[in-house]
Amino acid sequence: xxxxxxxxxxxxxxxxxxxxxxxxxxxxxxxxxxxxxxxxxxxxxxxxxxxxxxxxxxxxxxxxxxxxxxxxxxxxxxxxxxxxxxxxxxxxxxxxxxxxxxxxxxxxxxxxxxxxxxxxxxxxxxxxxxxxxxxxxxxxxxxxxxxxxxxxxxxxxxxxxxxxxxxxxxxxxxxxxxxxxxxxxxxxxxxxxxxxxxxxxxxxxxxxxxxxxxxxxxxxxxxxxxxxxxxxxxxxxxxxxxxxxxxxxxxxxxxxxxxxxxxxxxxxxxx
Amino acid sequence: xxxxxxxxxxxxxxxxxxxxxxxxxxxxxxxxxxxxxxxxxxxxxxxxxxxxxxxxxxxxxxxxxxxxxxxxxxxxxxxxxxxxxxxxxxxxxxxxxxxxxxxxxxxxxxxxxxxxxxxxxxxxxxxxxxxxxxxxxxxxxxxxxxxxxxxxxxxxxxxxxxxxxxxxxxxxxxxxxxxxxxxxxxxxxxxxxxxxxxxxxxxxxxxxxxxxxxxxxxxxxxxxxxxxxxxxxxxxxxxxxxxxxxxxxxxxxxxxxxxxxxxxxxxxxxxxxxxxxxxxxxxxxxxxxxxxxxxx
Amino acid sequence: xxxxxxxxxxxxxxxxxxxxxxxxxxxxxxxxxxxxxxxxxxxxxxxxxxxxxxxxxxxxxxxxxxxxxxxxxxxxxxxxxxxxxxxxxxxxxxxxxxxxxxxxxxxxxxxxxxxxxxxxxxxxxxxxxxxxxxxxxxxxxxxxxxxxxxxxxxxxxxxxxxxxxxxxxxxxxxxxxxxxxxxxxxxxxxxxxxxxxxxxxxxxxxxxxxxxxxxxxxxxxxxxxxxxxxxxxxxxxxxxxxxxxxxxxxxxxxxxxxxxxxxxxxxxxxxxxxxxxxxxxxxxxxxxxxxxxxxxxxxxxxxxxxxxxxxxxxxxxxxxxxxxxxxxxxxxxxxxxxxxxxxxxxxxxxxxxxxxxxxxxxxxxxxxxxxxxx
Numbered sequence: 021x022x023x024x025x026x027x028x029x030x031x032x033x034x035x036x037x038x039x040x041x042x043x044x045x046x047x048x049x050x051x052x053x054x055x056x057x058x059x060x061x062x063x064x065x066x067x068x069x070x071x072x073x074x075x076x077x078x079x080x081x082x083x084x085x086x087x088x089x090x091x092x093x094x095x096x097x098x099x100x101x102x103x104x105x106x107x108x109x110x111x112x113x114x115x116x117x118x119x120x121x122x123x124x125x126x127x128x129x130x131x132x133x134x135x136x137x138x139x140x141x142x143x144x145x146x147x148x149x150x151x152x153x154x155x156x157x158x159x160x161x162x163x164x165x166x167x168x169x170x171x172x173x174x175x176x177x178x179x180x181x182x183x184x185x186x187x188x189x190x191x192x193x194x195x196x197x198x199x200x201x202x203x204x205x206x207x208x209x210x211x212x213x214x215x216x217x218x219x220x221x222x223x224x225x226x227x228x229x230x231x232x233x234x235x236x237x238x239x240x241x242x243x244x245x246x247x248x249x250x251x252x253x254x255x256x257x258x259x260x261x262x263x264x265x266x267x268x269x270x271x272x273x274x275x276x277x278x279x280x281x282x283x284x285x286x287x288x289x290x291x
Numbered sequence: 292x293x294x295x296x297x298x299x300x301x302x303x304x305x306x307x308x309x310x311x312x313x314x315x316x317x318x319x320x321x322x323x324x325x326x327x328x329x330x331x332x333x334x335x336x337x338x339x340x341x342x343x344x345x346x347x348x349x350x351x352x353x354x355x356x357x358x359x360x361x362x363x364x365x366x367x368x369x370x371x372x373x374x375x376x377x378x379x380x381x382x383x384x385x386x387x388x389x390x391x392x393x394x395x396x397x398x399x400x401x402x403x404x405x406x407x408x409x410x411x412x413x414x415x416x417x418x419x420x421x422x423x424x425x426x427x428x429x430x431x432x433x434x435x436x437x438x439x440x441x442x443x444x445x446x447x448x449x450x451x452x453x454x455x456x457x458x459x460x461x462x463x464x465x466x467x468x469x470x471x472x473x474x475x476x477x478x479x480x481x482x483x484x485x486x487x488x489x490x491x492x493x494x495x496x497x498x499x500x501x502x503x504x505x506x507x508x509x510x511x512x513x514x515x516x517x518x519x520x521x522x523x524x525x526x527x528x529x530x531x532x533x534x535x536x537x538x539x540x541x542x543x544x545x546x547x548x549x550x551x552x553x554x555x556x557x558x559x560x561x562x563x564x565x566x567x568x569x570x571x572x573x574x575x576x577x578x579x580x581x582x583x584x585x586x587x
Numbered sequence: 588x589x590x591x592x593x594x595x596x597x598x599x600x601x602x603x604x605x606x607x608x609x610x611x612x613x614x615x616x617x618x619x620x621x622x623x624x625x626x627x628x629x630x631x632x633x634x635x636x637x638x639x640x641x642x643x644x645x646x647x648x649x650x651x652x653x654x655x656x657x658x659x660x661x662x663x664x665x666x667x668x669x670x671x672x673x674x675x676x677x678x679x680x681x682x683x684x685x686x687x688x689x690x691x692x693x694x695x696x697x698x699x700x701x702x703x704x705x706x707x708x709x710x711x712x713x714x715x716x717x718x719x720x721x722x723x724x725x726x727x728x729x730x731x732x733x734x735x736x737x738x739x740x741x742x743x744x745x746x747x748x749x750x751x752x753x754x755x756x757x758x759x760x761x762x763x764x765x766x767x768x769x770x771x772x773x774x775x776x777x778x779x780x781x782x783x784x785x786x787x788x789x790x791x792x793x794x795x796x797x798x799x800x801x802x803x804x805x806x807x808x809x810x811x812x813x814x815x816x817x818x819x820x821x822x823x824x825x826x827x828x829x830x831x832x833x834x835x836x837x838x839x840x841x842x843x844x845x846x847x848x849x850x851x852x853x854x855x856x857x858x859x860x861x862x863x864x865x866x867x868x869x870x871x872x873x874x875x876x877x878x879x880x881x882x883x884x885x886x887x888x889x890x891x892x893x894x895x896x897x898x899x900x901x902x903x904x905x906x907x908x909x910x911x912x913x914x915x916x917x918x919x920x921x922x923x924x925x926x927x928x929x930x931x932x933x934x935x936x937x938x939x940x941x942x943x944x945x946x947x948x949x950x951x952x953x954x955x956x957x958x959x960x961x
Contacts, residue, residue: 032390032405035389038466039412039466042423042424045426045427046419057426098300098304101297105297105298105301112298117310118298127521127572129521129524129564129568130541131526131561132313135561136315137308137312139316140308155308159308177684182682182686183682185652185673185674186651186673186700189703190674202688222418237418240422241418244418244425247425247429248425248426256419256422259419267414271407284734285733287734288730288733288736288739
């Protein structure tokens, strides 16, 4: 029944061309010799060299990486706790408020999240810098982690935990030895999501960074507002490349694992 | 005991870093602008004891909200944001539905790859994806070069720094949000339903209108909200691709805060934006819940 | 046989392993277990049988420690188990879904409980090997659960719950996920293992055939109450209520009024129908309403009226259920009452004597039916 009609083929071709052409053009022109980005003047990798020699970009990248690692790790811990509370804790006073606070940041415009956190940091006299960005990123990305992990927890078979208790585990051991290993894929994808959200964020970082810290998106922002630049093209290409390699290899690994599991299950049924 | 600890940690984190900041925004939106640090009055002063708190309450008022209604910049910005969000959502649906439809009807072994291709842009920088259109849409950009090279136009088209560029940017960056829910609705659609419709005398096209579209309704609604809600408060796209005439409330808020340093007005702008957003968010939640109930 | 009969429940000196004393369990307003008291003895294979929602699973989960009684006490070896958490109880459970840990191999699954007890490594090795042998899983030790068939998974779950040599093993619908053929084989395997290990088994099931096959005693439950707890034979032959008679096996229930007559009763059940006779010990007043439960295999079907039958009724064949070895005839009496009769098909189909719409006679002795109070 599933077949590729001319309509489907056209829709898919045009659709994916639309999604990918801008990025492909960006990548091609990052190897452009000329400073004038829209005029092709021959192949060159000089903008990559210039990028790697640019102290400001490198230090911004370092700040971004630090923020992303700390905030995504913290967000994963807090978000997993949040998911456990959502799915497991049952009724407690203020449960509705809690689930509201988990879901609200997902749809909250970034400008509002950024503004409100900045006003808080100023209000309590906290010096702004890497630390405040980490706090801000942790707060909004923990909610994404919560949603990812809780959707896995909902389908988790509670009798596995009961079996662990029955076999002599304390509740903590049951969580560590049974629940955590089984929900680990969801926790890892939660971490990856939090990490990417942090790497990607411009608006909230701009509000909460203060003068002392600049993240890579903030640096890119201040540069692209003035127009297209070949250095940014090179930087974009690097970032797209890293993401593409990461996502493609992750999906290949999961696909192979799924295929192997399927084959083994088939073999088990026949045995 | 352990359960209480489990609840308290994330609960307090969110209270301190989500709810309290928002209450501060609410409070500052009721304050007055001042040339001071921080640049608003009143500030809560506990040194005067009870009287201080009373004075503080007495000094709060709705002046900033009145100001928003008198200066037509703001309500025009809200209206224009709504207009841009509605049109952009509709355009994203027009572009996204055929892609989702094509994916759902692609051969089984293609679908994981197509799925990955739709998700891949999610993981790449939003800022870079918006930026990639600057080179394409500018007066001497690749699109104008192509069209002039083909002889379609003789004068370069002005697209960058107009609302058209903003629409293109929104459709481009939010397209996956539209495709994925529609695709998951279409994928679950039982192919025999279409065969049944054709068997009962529908043409291909009427079967599509009478069976496929109604059954993908939930996906369409979810996709539209997922595009509409973040678009309304969008800042990066109108700032990079839009022109000085492009009015969007996210941009106004940013400028009010960073350029004019008018914190109370910026806060009032934020409060109103949230009030506008509450309606679509509640509708979206309803739709999701209805679907969960239908599934479960 | 030569062995003494295993019937500790009839021995007043026997000490029960488990005692339920006035146990009630409520979930909000819903009463899952309604003031129940009963005993289970060591080495018993005790079945809790009933439809879903009758409270049998709640009973088991209270034994495992996942639920606590709202009222009353449960004693294990004379000790109140309410304050003991599940991980400290000498009770293990085999879960309906098996609950095998998907990230651990079969070997690790079986060793899981032993490791929690900090057993030395060589002892763990020996015990796991013993369990693998008992359940014939030796060559699957290194596999993960998803690499095993349904029957193998079932045996892993059994081996894992037996590994810690619990005083009491709880089995929640242990055969529910297996297909019919495999289920039969596994029932005997289960009985075999129970006998070998000498562990007390409590099994929860909704399948009456399974309960009758494996259990030393069956407790039939309904709406949070044990209606009857007895050996399979007594449950079948001497049900104490219409509910039990109807739940276990096939039965015809005729409702009427009883009049004492000799060492039994005369039962009038419909105008124009003959009076039925049944011997019974139960006490019924004159004209008290009652039920007579008759198993189909105890009802003979003949073309002519039998001369000396205690009970004989005439009717018309409504339906014939051909089961291969047996046929069940549904015979409708003149008043509309349907009585079932079952006969062995000792002859070939072509020579079968009765067919639809035939007028036939049904007869049974005065000890065949069980008289039950309203």
